[in-house]
Amino acid sequence: MSSVREEFGSLVFDDRIMKATLSKKVYDSLKKTIDQGQSLDINVANAVASAMKDWAVSKGATHYTHWFQPLTGITAEKHDSFISPSPDGGVIMEFSGKELIKGEPDASSFPSGGIRATFEARGYTAWDPTSYAFIKGKTLCIPTAFCSYGGEALDKKTPLLRSMQAINKQALRILRLFGNDTVKCVKTSVGPEQEYFLIDKQMYEKRPDLKFTGRTLFGARPPKGQEMDDHYFGVIKPRVLEYMEDLNVELWKLGILAKTEHNEVAPAQHELAPIYTTTNIATDHNQLTMEIMQKVASKHGLVCLLHEKPFDGVNGSGKHNNWSISTDEGTNLLSPGETPYENAQFLLFLCAVIKAVDDYQDLLRISVATAGNDHRLGANEAPPAVVSIFLGDELNGILEAIEKDEAYSGVEKTQIKLGVHVLPKFNRDTTDRNRTSPFAFTGNKFEFRMLGSSNSIACTNMMLNSAVAESLKTFADELEGAKDFDKALHDLIQRTIKEHKRIIFNGNGYDDSWIKEAVEERGLLNYKTTADCMPHILDKKNVDMLTSHKVFSEVELKSRCEIMLENYVKTVTIEANTMSSMTKTAIAPAIVSYTTDLAKSIKEKTSVCDTLLCTYEKEALTKLSCLTDCISIKLKELDDAIIALTPIESTEDKAYHIRDTVLPRMGELRALCDEAESITAKEYWPFPSYADLLFGVK
Ligand code: ADP
Ligand code: MG
Numbered sequence: 001m002s003s004v005r006e007e008f009g010s011l012v013f014d015d016r017i018m019k020a021t022l023s024k025k026v027y028d029s030l031k032k033t034i035d036q037g038q039s040l041d042i043n044v045a046n047a048v049a050s051a052m053k054d055w056a057v058s059k060g061a062t063h064y065t066h067w068f069q070p071l072t073g074i075t076a077e078k079h080d081s082f083i084s085p086s087p088d089g090g091v092i093m094e095f096s097g098k099e100l101i102k103g104e105p106d107a108s109s110f111p112s113g114g115i116r117a118t119f120e121a122r123g124y125t126a127w128d129p130t131s132y133a134f135i136k137g138k139t140l141c142i143p144t145a146f147c148s149y150g151g152e153a154l155d156k157k158t159p160l161l162r163s164m165q166a167i168n169k170q171a172l173r174i175l176r177l178f179g180n181d182t183v184k185c186v187k188t189s190v191g192p193e194q195e196y197f198l199i200d201k202q203m204y205e206k207r208p209d210l211k212f213t214g215r216t217l218f219g220a221r222p223p224k225g226q227e228m229d230d231h232y233f234g235v236i237k238p239r240v241l242e243y244m245e246d247l248n249v250e251l252w253k254l255g256i257l258a259k260t261e262h263n264e265v266a267p268a269q270h271e272l273a274p275i276y277t278t279t280n281i282a283t284d285h286n287q288l289t290m291e292i293m294q295k296v297a298s299k300h301g302l303v304c305l306l307h308e309k310p311f312d313g314v315n316g317s318g319k320h321n322n323w324s325i326s327t328d329e330g331t332n333l334l335s336p337g338e339t340p341y342e343n344a345q346f347l348l349f350l351c352a353v354i355k356a357v358d359d360y361q362d363l364l365r366i367s368v369a370t371a372g373n374d375h376r377l378g379a380n381e382a383p384p385a386v387v388s389i390f391l392g393d394e395l396n397g398i399l400e401a402i403e404k405d406e407a408y409s410g411v412e413k414t415q416i417k418l419g420v421h422v423l424p425k426f427n428r429d430t431t432d433r434n435r436t437s438p439f440a441f442t443g444n445k446f447e448f449r450m451l452g453s454s455n456s457i458a459c460t461n462m463m464l465n466s467a468v469a470e471s472l473k474t475f476a477d478e479l480e481g482a483k484d485f486d487k488a489l490h491d492l493i494q495r496t497i498k499e500h501k502r503i504i505f506n507g508n509g510y511d512d513s514w515i516k517e518a519v520e521e522r523g524l525l526n527y528k529t530t531a532d533c534m535p536h537i538l539d540k541k542n543v544d545m546l547t548s549h550k551v552f553s554e555v556e557l558k559s560r561c562e563i564m565l566e567n568y569v570k571t572v573t574i575e576a577n578t579m580s581s582m583t584k585t586a587i588a589p590a591i592v593s594y595t596t597d598l599a600k601s602i603k604e605k606t607s608v609c610d611t612l613l614c615t616y617e618k619e620a621l622t623k624l625s626c627l628t629d630c631i632s633i634k635l636k637e638l639d640d641a642i643i644a645l646t647p648i649e650s651t652e653d654k655a656y657h658i659r660d661t662v663l664p665r666m667g668e669l670r671a672l673c674d675e676a677e678s679i680t681a682k683e684y685w686p687f688p689s690y691a692d693l694l695f696g697v698k
Helices: 015-021 023-035 043-059 097-101 157-177 203-204 210-212 240-252 279-299 339-359 361-367 395-405 429-432 457-480 487-505 512-520 530-538 540-548 553-606 617-641 651-679 691-694
Strands: 065-066 080-081 082-086 091-095 123-129 133-136 139-148 186-200 258-263 269-274 302-305 318-327 439-440 446-452
Touching: 015 043, 023 043, 023 269, 043 097, 043 133, 043 139, 080 258, 080 302, 097 123, 097 269, 133 651, 139 157, 139 429, 157 186, 157 318, 157 339, 157 457, 186 203, 186 279, 186 446, 186 691, 203 210, 203 617, 203 691, 210 553, 240 269, 240 279, 240 530, 258 512, 279 302, 318 457, 339 457, 339 487, 361 530, 395 487, 439 691, 446 457, 457 540, 487 512, 487 530, 512 530, 530 540, 530 553, 553 617, 553 651
Parallel strands: 065 139
Antiparallel strands: 065 080, 082 091, 123 139, 133 139, 186 269, 186 302, 186 318, 258 269, 318 446, 439 446
């Protein structure tokens, strides 16, 4: 392989390639579009399209696609070839500016939550020049947004880009108040840490539940799980290491800054973290990363599971969204500064996040809500479903001192007067100890840990950016009118701490007593399932905030709520059907043949010698026969629950039925089948066991 430096970004139409292949005029004009959002001239688009095509063809591409992120959770693409007939009977490779800017996928099968039905059947895709085009296989992929003809967003990228504009606008107002007239724009950055499982492909192929639903719906606990904690940061197995090396190369080619990888807590679980980048690009990259992870796994005879909870009783997989705000001048606004003014500014941005997380706890919870992630949150392995912020002792001490106008006794006793005193330097290393917090300050960024491994990070970041934009807006409104800025700033920060300190919690988030305190004493929200939280996206305060910053229209929010609930209902329905079918066609027959053989054996043995007790066989036979009877009852109950879904009209009511009836019945059926597995001879059991799956890769 050529060197990493040569390989890095070799499949990306990035700034280096643009500079090299575009005329200065075209390049400058495109840069203005990318950096300042100026609209693009068609002549410029034509020139860019032509250069892009030549570059892609030189790399072996024959097709192009508008690559977008519909609301299904995956990415979508429709391939068109560059080929165009030439008068001499041959073909030429063509790609116009028009084709670059706008596409019209046959989008009628993408979810729209009713939007398209009321407008027009088709949607269109529009080029997002802020995210580089790249080559996948033989296809040039152009990152795009996906909208209805009425202009409503049907994807995840559009609201994310809008939220970035919103936070940019409000953050600039604040920076101007601190006398900064040179900053041109403020962007949020994200580094998402991605967890995943790797299992053997042959084992996977034998599990219909993994194939259809991404998770095991059955499986008795193995004798060894993760109790020894011997996998975490342990030596990486050779086959996994080869996979990781190959994966890195593929990601590097796409310009993705894959940086660290290590084993995670559960057996067969691993993590990959890229170096952080602008949120929009980080989102595209994370989406691509997930896709490439699965592709590369397949080449190695492995399967990469991105489901949040592939195995019961073993830690699930999450995604940590490391988030910060910085200026185009390179200042991280969540980093404590060197001067009193920088510190006051830092505290104001910190307070904006605290207020945002408190005011919009529900939106953050909603942004990570899927049927899969419901299995993790609150299950003593992932943060609880209650949102709270961890600041660490030192920062907490500083806020308390400000709140009470008391001396801060951290490093040396000082009365902190904002705008006058330099904050005591706090040790960054001590800030990241608490792994149980959903939203932790880690020195110069916040780490939101509630995301599920398969979630798109777009959803969380659009909510986070919007909520913080809203805090900054109320702050700017207040401060812009102030006569004495320093006093107004001090009062505002002090008041914000007082009003929102209930969201700050530095203790153990896994503790049951915390959930009690959070809900009963602090009045924090605890939405345990997707069905519980999703309808609240339409609460007036949320609609007001998101529409006022133009991140969503009300129609878009209604459609999103509908689609997310629909996804929840569909996901669980597929799981329930898969369970029912696996039980009927494989599990029950396996138990029957084992028990029949047991019965035969007892009969044969006692016919040879009638004093034989056959205790083991008889006990197993009795137990398994009883279990089969119970399984038969629970199976019928589950089938009835699935049938009962059809006549329910509203998606919201369907979701409640899933939560209250289907999921509990699935749990009951599973418990019985798992118990049967644990006493059935292995050769009879139709599926690879948890031990086979979790410890199968050497
Ligand atoms: P860990 O959380 O495992 O201790 P790190 O803190 O080193 O690991 O980084 C985790 C992720 O946070 C990485 O993807 C890294 O690029 C990202 N990150 C680091 N600094 C920032 C920042 N200022 N803004 C956003 N993400 C960041
Ligand atoms: Mg982390």
